[in-house]
Structures are given as structure tokens and as C-alpha cells.
Amino acid sequence: MKLLQLWAFIFQLFFETCKELRYLPRQIGRCFEQCCIMGYQTLPIVGILSIFMGGILALQTGYSLSKLPGAQSFLGSIVGLSMCRELGPLMTAFLLTGRVGSAITAELGSMSVYKEVDALRTMNLSPVRLLVMPRVVGGLLMMPFLTIFSTVLGWLGGWIVTQSVNFISINGAIYWRSLKQYVDVESINDGLLKAEIFALVITLISSAMGLQTKGGPREIGTSVTRTLVQSMIAILMLDYFVTKVLL
Amino acid sequence: MANTKQLFSETRNRLPVSIEVDHLKKQFRNYVVLDNISLKVEPGEIFVLMGPSGSGKSVFLDLLAGLSEPSSGRLSINQEDLKEVKRTKKYVMGLVFQSGALFNSMTIFDNLALYLREHRLFDEQEIRSRVTQMLSMLTLRGIAHLMPSELSGGMRKRVALARGLLMEPDILLFDEPTSELDPITAASIIELIGYVNKQLRITTLVVSHDVMLAQTIGHHIALLNNGFIQEIYTPQTLPQSSQSFVRNFLNPTVNLNRPRFLPPAS
Numbered sequence: 001m002k003l004l005q006l007w008a009f010i011f012q013l014f015f016e017t018c019k020e021l022r023y024l025p026r027q028i029g030r031c032f033e034q035c036c037i038m039g040y041q042t043l044p045i046v047g048i049l050s051i052f053m054g055g056i057l058a059l060q061t062g063y064s065l066s067k068l069p070g071a072q073s074f075l076g077s078i079v080g081l082s083m084c085r086e087l088g089p090l091m092t093a094f095l096l097t098g099r100v101g102s103a104i105t106a107e108l109g110s111m112s113v114y115k116e117v118d119a120l121r122t123m124n125l126s127p128v129r130l131l132v133m134p135r136v137v138g139g140l141l142m143m144p145f146l147t148i149f150s151t152v153l154g155w156l157g158g159w160i161v162t163q164s165v166n167f168i169s170i171n172g173a174i175y176w177r178s179l180k181q182y183v184d185v186e187s188i189n190d191g192l193l194k195a196e197i198f199a200l201v202i203t204l205i206s207s208a209m210g211l212q213t214k215g216g217p218r219e220i221g222t223s224v225t226r227t228l229v230q231s232m233i234a235i236l237m238l239d240y241f242v243t244k245v246l247l
Numbered sequence: 248m249a250n251t252k253q254l255f256s257e258t259r260n261r262l263p264v265s266i267e268v269d270h271l272k273k274q275f276r277n278y279v280v281l282d283n284i285s286l287k288v289e290p291g292e293i294f295v296l297m298g299p300s301g302s303g304k305s306v307f308l309d310l311l312a313g314l315s316e317p318s319s320g321r322l323s324i325n326q327e328d329l330k331e332v333k334r335t336k337k338y339v340m341g342l343v344f345q346s347g348a349l350f351n352s353m354t355i356f357d358n359l360a361l362y363l364r365e366h367r368l369f370d371e372q373e374i375r376s377r378v379t380q381m382l383s384m385l386t387l388r389g390i391a392h393l394m395p396s397e398l399s400g401g402m403r404k405r406v407a408l409a410r411g412l413l414m415e416p417d418i419l420l421f422d423e424p425t426s427e428l429d430p431i432t433a434a435s436i437i438e439l440i441g442y443v444n445k446q447l448r449i450t451t452l453v454v455s456h457d458v459m460l461a462q463t464i465g466h467h468i469a470l471l472n473n474g475f476i477q478e479i480y481t482p483q484t485l486p487q488s489s490q491s492f493v494r495n496f497l498n499p500t501v502n503l504n505r506p507r508f509l510p511p512a513s
Contacts, residue, residue: 107352110351111350111351115346116348116349116350118309118314118348119344119348119349121312121313121314122312122314122341122342123361124336125362
């Protein structure tokens with residue numbers, strides 16, 4: 001029952017956010033601030049994670065393919081497609097949940113608990129306009145950049161592994177040729193579409209959890225945990241259905 | 248503080264409004280917090296709602312501020328239903344929260360300017376001048392660049408009052424304005440509320456358990472007991488009340504041998 005109420009509130013928040021988009025020009029400063037927090041400050045961790053993700057993928061796949069003669073020449077396409085269609089958007093979404101989603105819930109949760117949200121309401125100011133909409137817009141604007149960054153660094157990670165591990169016997173040119181051959185614009189677009197859906201879900205869930213927080217510091221912690229759990233479940237479920245539609 | 252009136256009346260010159268509460272009831276599931284509350288706050292007066300902790304004073308204030316819905320009964324301002332007033336934004340209400348509820352991520356200046364900026368009431372230069380003037384009126388000069396966490400409790404309450412006044416409200420609501428303050432700072436807040444009311448004739452409702460506040464600045468005083476208001480007093484009639492609850496509230500006795508929260512000895 002509580003879960004249904006939460007999702008009803010998330011949908012309500014979505015429609016209210018759409019309605020408040022007409023005030024976007026006036027909230028551009030807040031949106032820019034959110035872009036900095038979500039994009040610029042998340043970049044290093046996305047980079048580190050993606051390089052290793054691409055590297056691990058190349059390592060595991062390269063080892064398995066080493067048993068099939070000539071199959072390693074497909075390593076570039078495997079890493080390329082996996083990163084841009086699946087791992088890039090997914091890992092970025094998980095990172096955004098952990099780093100940004102939890103921060104949104106904690107901030108809005110403490111604003112709810114300490115009556116700052118009520119203060120906005122008494123001033124006839126919409127909390128959705130001032131607090132939720134800039135975060136949703138920030139997430140939607142930054143997620144494609146983060147995903148592309150993650151994908152490219154994942155490819156680079158894969159390439160570094162092909163150059164430095166003995167049992168992978170392909171050179172860099174073959175890796176990049178294979179990658180270019182199979183990774184097309186459609187694959188990149190599919191990945192970006194997923195990323196946008198994930199960004200919307202993360203920012204809405206974390207904002208909803210924050211605004212619904214009541215009680216004290218303990219409840220803020222509980223809301224943050226619930227944000228992480230709900231977002232990750234939602235991301236994985238959506239990933240499955242979106243992939244099914246896109247394939 | 249001599250310029251308070253000038254600053255306020257430059258842009259608005261409205262008549263004070265009245266607040267009517269009619270058979271108001273609020274319950275959470277089966278627990279009735281407020282039951283059959285009826286009162287009227289006359290235009291321009293200070294009405295003090297007193298009562299022990301947990302008696303539903305803050306719930307009443309939330310209802311009046313439109314932050315929650317009553318279970319039954321009617322709240323109106325100048326005979327107009329509160330819901331309609333909220334929808335049309337006809338009257339402005341300034342609520343000064345117990346904690347101040349200042350926005351912790353903003354400087355004091357941005358806290359005070361937020362309402363004016365978001366409603367696009369004035370240009371930036373005018374907003375700057377109004378905020379600076381308001382800060383100096385409330386003897387808060389030099390704190391505009393500070394964050395709320397850098398202020399003392401008394402200063403926060405004054406900033407919250409400044410934020411409320413900058414909205415040029417028709418109604419000012421205070422939630423426990425003197426709680427958590429030392430007696431001298433509490434007295435200065437009481438003086439400030441009284442002074443602002445005298446100067447600007449804003450209809451004011453104060454929720455408090457501070458007897459001194461009620462008797463010093465209240466025009467009418469009501470005591471909330473277990474969700475009921477039994478009688479409405481003036482500062483003169485309050486001490487003469489025949490009701491034992493009121494007498495106990497005004498002059499509580501302390502008995503160290505028999506603490507009242509302990510169960511009676513068997």
C-alpha cells in the first residue's frame with residue numbers, strides 16, 4: 001500500500017514538474033547549479049568506474065574468446081556495444097543514484113523535517129518549482145554527457161587491456177576497427193534514451209522520498225536508504241523493458 | 248525602527264483582516280487533536296493561543312496556514328473560506344516558525360529576498376534596499392552575508408520575522424516565538440511583535456505557552472486543553488478565571504515529593 005502511494009506521488013510529481021517547466025527560464029540559475037553538482041562533480045567517479053568496467057569486460061571476454069581461434073577480433077565490438085547500449089547508461093545511473101539521488105533525498109528530507117518546505121508553501125512558492133524541477137532538468141541535461149563520457153572511457157579501458165594483457169593477441173587497430181564496425185549511431189541513441197529515462201526516474205524518486213520525509217534525522221537516513229533501493233530496482237526493471245522494446 | 252510603517256505602506260495600504268474559526272475539528276486516524284474549536288480574531292489584534300505542550304497548538308497553526316486540511320469545520324478570513332483565499336492568493340500570510348525555518352543553503356540576504364524575487368515584486372535594486380532596510384530596522388545589520396547556521400536562536404527568530412514582514416502580510420502567525428530563548432531575548436521578541444502590531448495593525452495570531460507574552464501583548468487569549476477551548480479571555484480577565492486548568496496553567500505548583508508524571512503509589 002505504501003509503495004503504491006509512493007508511486008502515485010512520484011507520478012504526481014512528474015506531472016507537476018512538467019507543469020512547472022514553464023518557469024524554467026526563471027529557474028535557470030538553480031538548474032545550472034544542479035548541472036554542476038550532477039555533472040561536473042560526478043565526472044571523476046564515473047571516469048574511474050568506467051575505465052575499470054571496460055577493462056574488466058575486455059579481460060573477461062578476451063580470456064573466454066582466447067579459446068576460440070580468431071574470435072578475439074570481435075573484442076572491440078563486444079566491449080563497444082556492451083558499454084554504449086548497456087553498461088555505460090546503467091553504471092552511470094547507479095552512480096547517479098548513489099551520489100546524487102541520496103544527496104537529493106537527504107537535502108529535501110532535511111528541508112521537510114525542519115519545515116523549510118512548509119515555509120515555501122506559506123510563501124505561496126511551489127516546492128516543485130524551486131526544488132524538484134531544477135533537479136530533474138539538471139539530471140536530464142547531464143545524464144547524456146555522463147553516459148557518453150562513461151562509454152568512451154569504457155572503450156578506452158578495454159583498449160588498454162588489449163594492449164597490456166598477454167593472452168589477448170589483437171592489436172589496437174583491430175580492436176578499434178571491430179568497435180567502429182558494430183557500434184552505430186542507433187546503438188548510441190538507444191543507450192542515451194535509456195540514460196534519460198534513468199535520470200528522470202532517479203531524480204523523481206529521490207525528490208519524492210525527500211519531500212515525503214517526516215520525523216527527524218533517523219527518518220532522513222531511512223529515506224536515503226529507500227531511495228537507493230527503490231531507484232536501483234526501478235532502473236533494473238526499466239532497463240529490461242526498454243531493452244526489450246529497443247531490440 | 249521608526250521607519251517600519253513607511254516601508255510597509257509604500258506599496259500596500261490594506262485594512263486589517265479578521266480570522267474566523269468555526270467548529271474546527273482535526274483528527275489523525277482515531278486521535279482527535281482539535282475538537283469543535285470556534286473563535287474569532289478581530290482585525291488588527293493579537294490573539295494568543297496558549298496551552299500545554301502537545302495540546303494541538305501547532306496543528307491549529309498548520310491548519311490556519313493552509314499546510315493541512317481540517318477534518319471538519321470552517322476556517323475563513325474576512326468571511327471568505329480559507330481554501331478559496333489560498334487559491335486566489337487574495338491575502339498574504341506570514342508564518343514565523345518555531346525554529347525559524349530559514350533556508351539553510353542560502354545566505355540571510357537570499358532568505359529574505361526569496362519571496363520578493365520569486366514573485367517578481369520589485370527589481371533587484373529595490374529588493375536589495377528593502378532587505379537592507381528591514382535588517383537594520385530589526386537591528387540585524389551586517390549579517391546579510393551569513394548563513395542561518397551562523398546565527399543565534401534569537402537572531403534566527405528575528406530574521407524569520409523579517410522574512411515574514413517583507414512579505415507585507417495581511418496576517419502574521421507565530422509558532423512559539425519565545426521558546427528556547429533566554430528571558431531577555433524572549434522579552435525583546437515580545438516587544439518586537441507588539442511593536443510591529445501597533446505600527447502596522449497586522450492581524451496576529453501567536454501560539455505559545457508563554458504566559459508573560461500572552462498577558463503583555465495579547466488582546467485576546469484562549470487556552471487549549473485536550474483539544475478544546477473553554478473560554479476566551481482578555482489579559483485582565485485571564486488571572487481571574489475560575490477554571491482550575493487555567494489557574495494551574497498560570498501558576499503551576501512544583502511538588503518534588505509527588506511528581507505528576509509518575510503513577511500514584513500503590
